[in-house]
Amino acid sequence: MKKITIRLLIVFIFLVSGTKLYYVLCENRFKAELKQMKENGFMNYKIESNIESKVLAVNENTIHYYVSGEPDKPAILFLHPAFSDHTCFYKQVDFFSKEFRVITIDLIGHGLSKVHNTKDKIDMSSEHILEIAKKEDINALHIVGVSMGSLIAQYFALSYPEKVLSLTTLGGYNINEENKEIAKSQRKKMFGWMIRVIFSMDSFRRYAGSVSAVNKEEQLKFYESAKGFSRKSFTIMSSLNRLIKDRPNPIRNYPLLILTGEKDNALAKQMAESWHIAEPNSKYYSVEQAGHCANMDNPKRFNEIVYNSIKNIK
Numbered sequence: 001m002k003k004i005t006i007r008l009l010i011v012f013i014f015l016v017s018g019t020k021l022y023y024v025l026c027e028n029r030f031k032a033e034l035k036q037m038k039e040n041g042f043m044n045y046k047i048e049s050n051i052e053s054k055v056l057a058v059n060e061n062t063i064h065y066y067v068s069g070e071p072d073k074p075a076i077l078f079l080h081p082a083f084s085d086h087t088c089f090y091k092q093v094d095f096f097s098k099e100f101r102v103i104t105i106d107l108i109g110h111g112l113s114k115v116h117n118t119k120d121k122i123d124m125s126s127e128h129i130l131e132i133a134k135k136e137d138i139n140a141l142h143i144v145g146v147s148m149g150s151l152i153a154q155y156f157a158l159s160y161p162e163k164v165l166s167l168t169t170l171g172g173y174n175i176n177e178e179n180k181e182i183a184k185s186q187r188k189k190m191f192g193w194m195i196r197v198i199f200s201m202d203s204f205r206r207y208a209g210s211v212s213a214v215n216k217e218e219q220l221k222f223y224e225s226a227k228g229f230s231r232k233s234f235t236i237m238s239s240l241n242r243l244i245k246d247r248p249n250p251i252r253n254y255p256l257l258i259l260t261g262e263k264d265n266a267l268a269k270q271m272a273e274s275w276h277i278a279e280p281n282s283k284y285y286s287v288e289q290a291g292h293c294a295n296m297d298n299p300k301r302f303n304e305i306v307y308n309s310i311k312n313i314k
Contacts, residue, residue, distance in 0.1 A: 047090045049097045056132055059120050063128050064112040065105040067136065069097035074165070074314060075141035076100045077129065079149030081171070081293060082237070083208045084225040085111030088146070091299035096307070100142070103132065107152070109233035111225075121239035122148075126156040133163060142310050144168040146293055147212075148240065151175050155243045161253060166310045168257040170302070171264060171292045173271040174278070176247040201231060214263050214291035221296065256282040257309045261290035261297060268292065283309060 049068045056063040066086055076096055078089040086104035096102050106113040107125050129152075133141065142165045145153030150172025157164045158175075173179065196204040209222035256279060260272045269286070276284035285305050290297035 047094055049094050049102075051093065054135075056128060056135060058128060058131055059124070060116055060118040061108060061120055061128075062113065062116070063105065063108060063132070065103060065132055066093075067101065067103055068093055069099075069101040071101060071137075073099060073101045075103060075133075075136070075138045076310070077103045077105070077141050077143045079105065079125075079143070079145040079153050080107065080110065080225075081147035081149055081212060083110070083205070083229045084212070084222055084293075085228050087111075087225045088222065088293065088296055092144075092295060092303060095299070095303040099311075101136075101138075103136070103141070105129070105132070106228065107149070109229065109236040111228040114228075115230070115232045115236055121236040122152070123155070123239040123242045125152045126159050129156050130160060130163070139163070140165050142166045142168070142313070144306060145170070145172060146295060147171040151240065151243050157252075157254065158247075158250060161251060164254045166255045166257065166313050167252075168259065168306055168309065169272075170259040170287075170294055171261065171268055171272075172258075173268075174275045175244045176250045178244060178246050179271070205229070212291065212293045213296050214261075214289075215297045218293070218296040222293065252279070255309065255313060257306065258282055258284045259294060259302070259305065260286050261292055261294035262286045262288050263291045263297075264294075265292070 051066045051068045054065050054067060056065060064086075078086075078092055080086060080088050085106045089104050093102050093104065105125075105128070108120060108122060108128065109115045133139075140163050143153045143156060145151070145168070147170070150169035153167060153169060154172070154175045157167050196207055205223045205226040208226055209219040212222045213219045258272050258276050260269045273284065276282050287294035287298050287301050287305065290302070295302045
């Protein structure tokens with residue numbers, strides 16, 4: 001019995017060591033590739049707009065947010081996907097700040113908005129948005145959410161409909177319907193994520209980038225934006241489930257724009273199309289040559305669709 005136990009222990013140590021070595025080798029290869037792309041100028045996009053960095057202190061949290069554009073312009077808020085930060089919207093900031101007051105946020109646990117000893121979790125982001133709007137003297141705004149950001153955008157709009165001029169979602173689904181297929185898909189993804197997280201956060205960030213964009217440069221940019229997401233950040237993510245429940249006939253008195261990337265996964269596109277059919281007053285577009293984060297893969301087309309949808313709404 002002791003021999004079997006020792007052998008199993010040796011096999012376990014070998015597997016763990018081998019897996020760790022695999023991730024280290026992958027990391028070294030990836031970092032060399034990233035360095036080469038930077039040297040070749042592929043990662044040199046610089047934002048032209050003036051961005052003012054600000055901080056909201058609330059419930060022992062420090063929420064970092066960023067403002068550009070003139071104060072007297074209509075406000076538009078962009079909410080990033082899970083694991084990323086506000087920098088995934090740089091090409092939206094440059095485009096929209098010409099005619100809008102643009103706000104981006106590092107949601108709690110992401111970017112510079114670190115996790116502290118507080119009970120606040122990601123579902124409290126709607127309250128953080130409300131406080132930011134008050135602080136910036138904004139009565140109502142256009143709100144655009146990508147992936148996880150689209151869930152938070154919906155929840156904010158559900159909680160404070162009078163504050164919303166329009167709602168745009170990309171790579172999201174209707175939070176007013178519980179969906180077993182989505183829940184099953186997310187559990188499967190979470191298992192794969194956790195294996196990577198145990199051995200290497202860098203591997204996890206690379207994987208998150210690979211499934212978020214189809215353009216190699218944008219995958220690398222997503223990886224860079226995910227560096228602020230730590231293992232501790234996972235503690236605030238569990239509350240996402242609180243946003244999703246069956247809500248028959250939710251009140252929506254603002255325009256709804258539903259977007260997906262042409263090259264996003266089949267389930268994401270199916271859920272977006274079903275949501276559009278269920279809400280006949282909504283508009284639906286598939287962004288060409290783009291994956292899950294179409295705002296990164298094809299910013300020109302994404303910006304054009306959103307702008308044309310909201311330009312006359314005040």
